[in-house]
Amino acid sequence: MGHRENPRPGGRSARVQAAVHQSVREMLSKMDRADVTIPLIAQRANVTPSTIYRRWGDLQELLADVAASRLQPEGEPARIGSAREDLEAWVEQYADEMASGVGRQMLRDVLATIDGANAEKCSGYTQQQLCVLIARARENGEPFPSLGELMDHLISPIIYRILFDQAFDAGYARELVARVMRKSNA
C-alpha cells in the first residue's frame, strides 16, 4: 500500500489522509479510546466511512498508522556539544516520550497490527536519528558506537522496560549511554 506512505502533496489522497489523521488525534485527546469508531471519525473528517475502510482496512490499522505518524520526529537531534552529549540529550527525551502515557499508547497501537509495517517504520525513524548522531561523531573524530550497538544496547533495553515493566527510571537511560560508550571506547 505504497500510496499511503507518500501521497502526492496537496492531492486528494493527501488531503483525505491529513483530515482523517487530524480527526483521530482530536478524538483520542478528548474521548475514551473505546468510543472512537470509524463512522464517527468519518463524520468528523467529512469523508465517507467506506473511504476509511478502503484505505485503512479497519480501526486498528488506522490507529497504528496515526500512531506511527506521531512517532515521526519533527527534526534532527538538538546540537548540544559533542556527539555524546547530543546522544545523551536525545535519548533522555526519547525515553521520556516513549514512557509517557501517550507514548505507551502509541507503542501499543503500532504493535497491535499483524503486518508490522508501522512498527518497522517507527524503528526506522529512531535509526535515522541515531545515524545523524553517528555522522556528527565521525565529523568530530569522536569514538562512537555503531548503529547496531545503539539499537541493541540502548534503544532495545529502553523499549523493553517500557513495554514489559511498569516502572521506568530516567536515570537508567543515562546509565545505558555510559555503558554503550565504554564498550565502543574499549
Place this chain on the structure above:
Amino acid sequence: MGHRENPRPGGRSARVQAAVHQSVREMLSKMDRADVTIPLIAQRANVTPSTIYRRWGDLQELLADVAASRLQPEGEPARIGSAREDLEAWVEQYADEMASGVGRQMLRDVLATIDGANAEKCSGYTQQQLCVLIARARENGEPFPSLGELMDHLISPIIYRILFDQAFDAGYARELVARVMRKSNA
C-alpha cells in the same frame, strides 16, 4: 485481581479458568481471531458470558491472560553442560518460540492491554528461567552475566527485533550470547 493468579486448585474458580482458557486456545487454533467472541467462548466453555465479563472485563484482557499463561515455561532450562551452554540452548529455543507466528501473536496479545500486568508476568517468567541459569553458574564457579545484563543485552534486543523488525535471524541470538559473555568475563 489476585484471585486470577492463584485460584484454589480444583475449586470452582480454577475450573472455570481452565475451561475458558482451553476454549480460547482451541478456538484460536481453528478460527480466524476476528471471529472469536466472548459469547462463543462462553458457549464452548459451558459458562455464561457474564461469568467471563465479570472475571476478565473484556475480550482483550482474556486473550492477554491466555497468552501470558501460554508463555509460562513448562520446566527449568535443559541441562546441557556448562551454564553458558545451557544459556545458549535456552536462548535459541526462546528466540525461536517468540519469533514464530504463535509467539508474535502472544506477544501482541500480552502487550495490547493497558494495565501491563500480563506483560510484567511474562517478563517475570523469563527472569525466573535466567535466575536458574545464574544459580547453576554460581554452583559451577563459572563467570556469568548478572540478571540485569542478561535482560538488557540479550532478552531486550531479541524482543525488540521480533517486535519492530520483520526479519529475525537465529544466528543473532548466539552472537548476543557471545557478546554478553565477553562483557562479563572482561
